[in-house]
Amino acid sequence: MALASGVRFAPRALLRPWALLRGTTLGRTEPAAGGGGDGARRFGSQRVLVEPDAASGVAVMKLRNPPVNALSLELLTELVISLEKLENDKTFRGIILTSDCPRVFCAGLDLTEICGRNPAHCAEYWKAMQELWLRMYLSSLVLVAAINGACPAGGCIIALSCDCRVLADNPKYRIGLNETLLGIIAPFWLKDTYVNTIGHRASEQALQLGSLFPPAEALQVGLVDQVVPEDQVQSTALSEMARWLAVPDHARQLTKNMMRKATADRLLRQRDADTQNFVSFVCRDSIQKSLQAYLEKLRQRKG
Numbered sequence: 001m002a003l004a005s006g007v008r009f010a011p012r013a014l015l016r017p018w019a020l021l022r023g024t025t026l027g028r029t030e031p032a033a034g035g036g037g038d039g040a041r042r043f044g045s046q047r048v049l050v051e052p053d054a055a056s057g058v059a060v061m062k063l064r065n066p067p068v069n070a071l072s073l074e075l076l077t078e079l080v081i082s083l084e085k086l087e088n089d090k091t092f093r094g095i096i097l098t099s100d101c102p103r104v105f106c107a108g109l110d111l112t113e114i115c116g117r118n119p120a121h122c123a124e125y126w127k128a129m130q131e132l133w134l135r136m137y138l139s140s141l142v143l144v145a146a147i148n149g150a151c152p153a154g155g156c157i158i159a160l161s162c163d164c165r166v167l168a169d170n171p172k173y174r175i176g177l178n179e180t181l182l183g184i185i186a187p188f189w190l191k192d193t194y195v196n197t198i199g200h201r202a203s204e205q206a207l208q209l210g211s212l213f214p215p216a217e218a219l220q221v222g223l224v225d226q227v228v229p230e231d232q233v234q235s236t237a238l239s240e241m242a243r244w245l246a247v248p249d250h251a252r253q254l255t256k257n258m259m260r261k262a263t264a265d266r267l268l269r270q271r272d273a274d275t276q277n278f279v280s281f282v283c284r285d286s287i288q289k290s291l292q293a294y295l296e297k298l299r300q301r302k303g
């Protein structure tokens, strides 16, 4: 995506997103309930609902992959495409990312995408995860996460890729990278994103312990910027957005790039190796067994 200055952020290296959208409704535009003019038209796909407000230049992007917004390959792909669509439309300067699923912002990786799957599928899946992170982390738009539910692991990474985070004050809405508790390891770029947000020592502790922070602790450690009553998450996200949009785009964008580019470049330089590491790691028998056991535990917990 080219900035006004000609600086390029993320590379356009995306896999084959359209090929993944067989049977989806991406690109469909329909009037929002009660809406009228252009600013009230919404678009999106099966799993990502976009409510654009042309007047303010802000779009609300809602994850809707029930029950828990697990990051399936389709959801990852649809997110990248919706993001790209908004970035290419000069009307928009900011996105508020939130969940359409009750009580869960995003449950992280869809474990069914890496459990019992062949290496080629795991590789394709991981590349899509890398792509979304790169696109979000380097987005020229202001991204504000309105976290209205639980936000573990990959969900936390989605939130940390935004510029600002507002979390609903509910003790069940915990946020953090809990990978170690599943017997898996956050790759270096997830770790880097964590360190960039909460610092080295706090990350060292939280990553090893697989900590999931309740709202007050998440605020204290710096994982989120505001904790507010649940019914004020959207309005607070909008106020935050206004604060970020008060800064001239070019200055804010170039500063964001300066702060984040080295971290993104590190993945870009080793993307293939990172994919191979991921695939060989998750395809190990021992890892497959612990993922299977974890999924089983989640399923049983329900009853």
Ligand SMILES: CCCCC/C=C\CCC/C=C/CC(=O)SCCNC(=O)CCNC(=O)[C@H](O)C(C)(C)COP(=O)(O)OP(=O)(O)OC[C@H]1O[C@@H](n2cnc3c(N)ncnc32)[C@H](O)[C@@H]1OP(=O)(O)O
Pocket (backbone or CB within 6 Å): 067, 068, 070, 103, 104, 106, 107, 108, 109, 110, 111, 112, 150, 152, 153, 154, 155, 178, 179, 182, 184, 185, 186, 187, 277, 278, 281, 282, 295, 298, 299, 300, 301, 302
């Ligand atoms: C040395 C080289 C290293 C290279 C790198 C190696 C590995 C890198 C991998 C690292 C990256 C990992 C990031 C991740 O995101 S891992 C995923 C972690 N996610 C979690 O631990 C969250 C698990 N889920 C929950 O804790 C809860 O579901 C909840 C989000 C808090 C919501 O709770 P609740 O509302 O009570 O819903 P249920 O628990 O009843 O779940 C409903 C339903 O959804 C299924 N499900 C939940 N989470 C997932 C998931 N992540 N993937 C797939 N499916 C999920 C759950 O099983 C239920 O299914 P059923 O309705 O069929 O019972």
